[in-house]
Amino acid sequence: MSNSNLLIIGFVWPEPNSSAAGSRMLQLIEQFQKQGFDITFASAAKPSQNTFDLSGIGVKTRAIVLNDSSFDIFITELNPEVVVFDRFMTEEQYGWRVAEYCPNALRILDTEDFHGLRKARELALKDGVEVTVEHLQNDTTKREIASIYRCDLSLMISEAEIEILTKQFKIDRDLLYYLPFLLQPISEDEIKELPTFEDRQHFITIGNFLHPPNYDAVLHLKQTIWPLIRRELPKAELHIYGAYESQKVSQLHNEKQDFLIKGFAEDVNEVMQKAKICLAPLRFGAGLKGKLVDAMQNGTPCVMSSIAAEGMFGEMEANGFIENDAKAFATKAITLYNDSKIWHNKQENGFTVNNERFNKTSFESEFSQRITDLKANLKSHRQNNFIGNLLQHQTLQSTKYLSKWIEAKNKTKYY
Structure with missing residues (x-):
């Protein structure tokens, strides 16, 4: 019996020697492999000389294109049981396509970090003041929280960020999952x-x-x-x-x-x-x-x-x-x-x-069980996320037609 397919849509190709985000991605891949998934990593980014060789750890790779219906064919043929978006920007680009062509796939957002919080602190630093609610409610935050609602689960690396999202923005704790760096103990x-x-x-x-x-x-x-x-x-x-x-x-x-x-x-x-x-x-x-x-x-x-x-x-x-x-x-x-x-x-x-x-061993079994439970109860989980349903209905329609317009424009020859 073959394993279930899991698709990771990468904002960039992993570079563990260049950034913590690259190391984090490899940690996630290891966890999903332990859960028995066959993993495909796809990205529209260009690889660099520092890009990790994913094939060496048994992960298939695929170059994809922004605003192009070739992705629809690709994901329909792959038919993944789980799709992981690497940062909210990727979900904005491909989330509507995943929802349309693989509606029963579990959608997971790996936030990496709370981008809106980082932006708020940058704005406050420029203003020479402490971070305010106004700083927090920046456009990046709005886009990111919309992405969190559209997904079934968002992986959070920091407890401090979960506290801000639940207390300041009143996000349902059931949509967030604490999964920090997963490290090998030092002997x-x-x-x-x-x-x-x-x-x-x-x-x-x-x-x-x-x-x-x-x-x-x-x-x-x-x-x-x-x-x-x-x-x-x-x-x-x-x-x-x-x-x-x-x-x-x-x-x-x-x-x-x-x-x-x-x-x-x-x-x-x-x-x-x-x-x-x-x-x-x-x-x-x-x-x-x-x-x-x-x-x-x-x-x-x-x-x-x-x-x-x-x-x-x-x-x-x-x-x-x-x-x-x-x-x-x-x-x-x-x-x-x-x-x-x-x-x-x-x-x-x-x-x-x-x-x-x-x-990492402290987190593995509980995380695996969370994924199993979500897959088994996906319909009721989504019914409890009304704002997510609302955003799927409204926001992604505009994203969808903007993407289709860009695709049509790209195919048009101007002389």
């Missing part, structure tokens, strides 16, 4: 193999430069925080790693200031293990931060902003210090760099958080 033997406090030197920060919060954090380090640290630690260097380094990033490189743009890290574990401290002064953003996971897994304590730390530690102790004020941030970074006892304590916190809070 005692692996911990013993890590470089010691004495073997490490310098500071590190890492993050995809295409992601605006990461670039803003590097600028914040350059202009405000790093000069304060370097004044007390003149021999220390800051190594900045990230994929997709642009000219505006390259121009920040300054050897006299030991502010060193290193570009793409071929092996994030290697560069993280060499560093003594990871800095993450994010001033806006959402979701869970892959850089903090990399740091915890490699025994590198962090100094981070509250936005960087959000959703990561729950009631547990952080693997470092959480500070938003630049001077306090720099002071804690200097303390952590110099004090072996504090450093080891924070490192141990990181191992505990990784192993107890994000151990």
Whole structure:
């Protein structure tokens, strides 16, 4: 008997070495494979040199086109039992086609993070104020929440985001599912193999430069925080790693200031293990931060902003210090760099958080059961989501006919 088909429609092709989103996607693929699905990953994006080889883990791939009825033929022939949309933008493009041609398929939105929250924080930062309800009710939020309602289940990576969606926007908790990073526990033997406090030197920060919060954090380090640290630690260097380094990033490189743009890290574990401290002064953003996971897994304590730390530690102790004020941030970074006892304590916190809070085996059976239950009770589940039915009826009709108009326009030759 053949397995059921599951289709993932990717906003981009997964790049686990470039972004946390890429790692997250591979974690989801592993979970769905364990549930017995045959997986096809389709995307309209162009692959890059950093694209993961999905065929190597038994996942079929398919290039698809935006605003083109070829997708309708493809999905009808595949006839998936489950369709996963990678971020709300993909659901906007393909959701109506899935609903029309595979109406009985379970529709899952993998939010990656709450994009509307990130946008709200960016707007508030530009305004120089705290985030308000007005900031939260931005156009991105409206589009994303509409997508959440149109889907049967939305995977949320952060408990903090679930709280905002349920309390601020009154979204039914039954439409949201908490599924954070799903990590492999770190063994005692692996911990013993890590470089010691004495073997490490310098500071590190890492993050995809295409992601605006990461670039803003590097600028914040350059202009405000790093000069304060370097004044007390003149021999220390800051190594900045990230994929997709642009000219505006390259121009920040300054050897006299030991502010060193290193570009793409071929092996994030290697560069993280060499560093003594990871800095993450994010001033806006959402979701869970892959850089903090990399740091915890490699025994590198962090100094981070509250936005960087959000959703990561729950009631547990952080693997470092959480500070938003630049001077306090720099002071804690200097303390952590110099004090072996504090450093080891924070490192141990990181191992505990990784192993107890994000151990993938803690989530597998419950997630599998949730998918099974939804498939078995899809009709009643959808009947309880009236706003979703309303949006399927109204919003997607406009999306549908706009897409059809674009397709017709693309086929027209103008001479």
